[in-house]
Every structure is written in structure tokens, then in C-alpha cells.
Amino acid sequence: MLRSLVYKRTFATALKETILPKKYGGRYTVTLLPGDGVGKEVTDSVISIFNAENIPIDWETVEISGLDNKENVKLAVESLKRNKIGLKGIWHTPADQVGHGSLNVALRKQLDIYANVAIFKSIPGVKTKIPDVDLVVIRENTEGEFSGLEHESVEGVVESLKITTKAKSERIAKFAFDFAQRNGRHSVCAVHKANIMKLGDGLFRNTVTKIGESQYPKINTSSIIVDNASMQAVAKPHQFDVMVTPSMYGTILGNIGAALIGGPGLVAGANFGKEFAVFEPGSRHVGLDIKGQNIANPTGMILSATLMLDHLGLKQSAERITNAVKDVIAEGKSTTKDIGGNASTTEFTNAVINKLASTPL
Numbered sequence: 001m002l003r004s005l006v007y008k009r010t011f012a013t014a015l016k017e018t019i020l021p022k023k024y025g026g027r028y029t030v031t032l033l034p035g036d037g038v039g040k041e042v043t044d045s046v047i048s049i050f051n052a053e054n055i056p057i058d059w060e061t062v063e064i065s066g067l068d069n070k071e072n073v074k075l076a077v078e079s080l081k082r083n084k085i086g087l088k089g090i091w092h093t094p095a096d097q098v099g100h101g102s103l104n105v106a107l108r109k110q111l112d113i114y115a116n117v118a119i120f121k122s123i124p125g126v127k128t129k130i131p132d133v134d135l136v137v138i139r140e141n142t143e144g145e146f147s148g149l150e151h152e153s154v155e156g157v158v159e160s161l162k163i164t165t166k167a168k169s170e171r172i173a174k175f176a177f178d179f180a181q182r183n184g185r186h187s188v189c190a191v192h193k194a195n196i197m198k199l200g201d202g203l204f205r206n207t208v209t210k211i212g213e214s215q216y217p218k219i220n221t222s223s224i225i226v227d228n229a230s231m232q233a234v235a236k237p238h239q240f241d242v243m244v245t246p247s248m249y250g251t252i253l254g255n256i257g258a259a260l261i262g263g264p265g266l267v268a269g270a271n272f273g274k275e276f277a278v279f280e281p282g283s284r285h286v287g288l289d290i291k292g293q294n295i296a297n298p299t300g301m302i303l304s305a306t307l308m309l310d311h312l313g314l315k316q317s318a319e320r321i322t323n324a325v326k327d328v329i330a331e332g333k334s335t336t337k338d339i340g341g342n343a344s345t346t347e348f349t350n351a352v353i354n355k356l357a358s359t360p361l
Ligand SMILES: NC(=O)C1=CN([C@@H]2O[C@H](COP(=O)(O)OP(=O)(O)OC[C@H]3O[C@@H](n4cnc5c(N)ncnc54)[C@H](O)[C@@H]3O)[C@@H](O)[C@H]2O)C=CC1
Pocket: 037, 038, 042, 066, 090, 091, 092, 093, 094, 104, 251, 255, 263, 264, 265, 266, 283, 284, 285, 286, 287, 288, 289, 290, 295, 296, 297, 298, 338
């Protein structure tokens, strides 16, 4: 019955070094970036729930699309520079337009929000093949395969640059071990392909291993090749606790993690840097195909927003909302289509609000 509290604890202390935003008149201003696809529907769900709970947050909404000129990302960057904290949906990046880079990547790089945390934890009531999954993927956000640096050196020959630096490998490693330590986790596993990319992935793997073994003796440090990691995560996910990855392996394992717990609509996540924290669903799906249909599952966005409340020190509210979401899912009467129900996004949201209304403070 108390699984929800255990679930909550994972989120409790996401980061120690990110500077907290200031409150004005007892309220925070948070940058809201709804994004494309289902972003507006699932952030509307958060707004309704926060309004019902009188959460002391004012939203500064920046409505841009991944299809916009890349320059437009500066509107989001400027707002986040003011507010230090954001709640974000995902911007769509067209795969067939050469030269149109990802606004998601641009934002992360410009704010140096280098650590992505995605939480893959089974939610009671959601039917999955493997029960009790509980793993966290911590992913480097600012280099690696997502550098977006490509050129055609001669016709028919394309070089895509994957950048790996010691400094960025060190800071993501430290972040992962700190996260593990502060959240009562027992092991950190570095995911790599150092058998092929001996220099780049070798640097990543060796850096994580060295930092773990020398600075975090109480945490078990290990490493695994990404291909095997993918197979093991599908077959025996319980062997993993915290996985730390370069950018590409993180998105692949993150999509495996989403499938393990019941879909992308359930995954909470956040991005942290020294100065900024931006909360967004952990497996980062856009959901263009179901946009505007009022059928998206807003759980991942709501749980990401509760991580934000934790970060702001509003822990009681974070816990109340998490528990209400989990209770509504466990009861199974008002769940969305992706997890076998037939409630709309709005009906699920209202069920959460009703649950909160009937739960004493
Ligand atoms: N295509 C793009 O523009 C972008 C893609 N990505 C990444 O690419 C990978 C795949 O992306 P896409 O093919 O665009 O996937 P997608 O956004 O189309 O999602 C895959 C499936 O999950 C469903 N889904 C997504 N969110 C949902 C929700 N909240 N509730 C219920 N169902 C939901 C969608 O309807 C779809 O059937 C992911 O790793 C994602 O992080 C990330 C950012 C932009």
C-alpha cells in the first residue's frame, strides 16, 4: 500500500548543486515550454492540478515549435535565464530537413543543463511483462552523438562527429554517483561501446569507473557494453539500479525503459545544470500522431512536475500529487488508452483533482 511513498523517495533529492530560484511575494515564476505534439495537453493537465492545489507558481509560457527557426530557442533561453526553472514538453525535430537542428538539443547546450535524469519505475495498476522495474538512466545531455556536428567531406561521404571530453565525462559521472548516494541507490553502471570506440567511449567508461572506485567506495561501480545492456535491460532489468550513459545510449535505454514500465506517457524526468533545472518527461516523446485528440497520458508530465516541486522544496505538495496520480492509476477506472483504459486526458486529470480534493491535507 505504501509503494507510492517508496516511489516518491526516488525523486526526493535530485541534485545538490543547482541554484534554487528566488521567490517573489511567496511565489515562484516557472518557464513553461509546452512543446509540440501532446505537449500542450499534458502541460494543461499539470496547470489544472496545480491550480486545484493552490501551488504557489506563476507560469511564464513560451510557445515555440521545433519547426520554428532555430533562433527562436533564444526566447526559451531568455525566459529560463530569468526564472532558473522550467517545465518542458518536447519539440519536434523533422528528420528530413538537412540543416534544421534540434531545438531540444540547442536549449540544453545553451543552458548547459548537462545531466538528464529519467526514472523508470513500475506503477502499480499498469500491466507490464516484468513487475517492479526500478531503474534510473542518467544521460549526458551536451555532447556525444548529439553534438549535431556533421559534414559531407566529399560527395557521398558523411562524417558525424561524436565528441567525448574528459571534463564532461567527469561531471556526469559525479552527478550520477551523487544522485545514487542521495537517493539510497546502491550501484552505478556505465554504459559504453569501448570495444569499438576505444578512445571516446573508453574515456567515458574509464572516467566513470575511476571516479566511482576512488570517490564513492560505498556504491558499486560497474560497466557494460551498450548492446548487452539493451538485451539485459529487456530480459532482466532488476539487475540495474542507476545507469550512466553518453547521449545516444541514454535515449535508446530510455526508450527500452519506457516500454518496460508501460509506455512513454509514464516516465518522469528532469535536466540539471549548475544554474538551471528543466523538468520534462523522461523518455522525451513528442506524440505528434495523437496531438489534439485528448487521449495522451499526462502522468509522465505530472510526475516530472512533482520532481520540480521537490526541487523547490514543496515536498508535501509533490507527495500529495504523486500519490493521487498513483491512486487513480491503481484504481483503474479513469486511465488513458495507452495503459488499457478509455478515459481522456481531461478525465484522468479530473480524477486526480477529485482524488486530491478527497484527501485531507
Ligand atoms: N521526432 C522528433 O521530433 C523527436 C524525437 N525524439 C526522440 O526520438 C525517439 C522517438 O520519437 P518519435 O518517433 O517522435 O516518437 P513519438 O513521439 O511518435 O512517440 C512514440 C509513440 O508513443 C506515443 N506517445 C508519446 N507520448 C505519449 C503520451 N504522453 N501518452 C500516450 N502515448 C504517447 C505516440 O503516440 C507514439 O505512438 C525518442 O527517443 C524521442 O526522445 C525527441 C525529440 C524530438
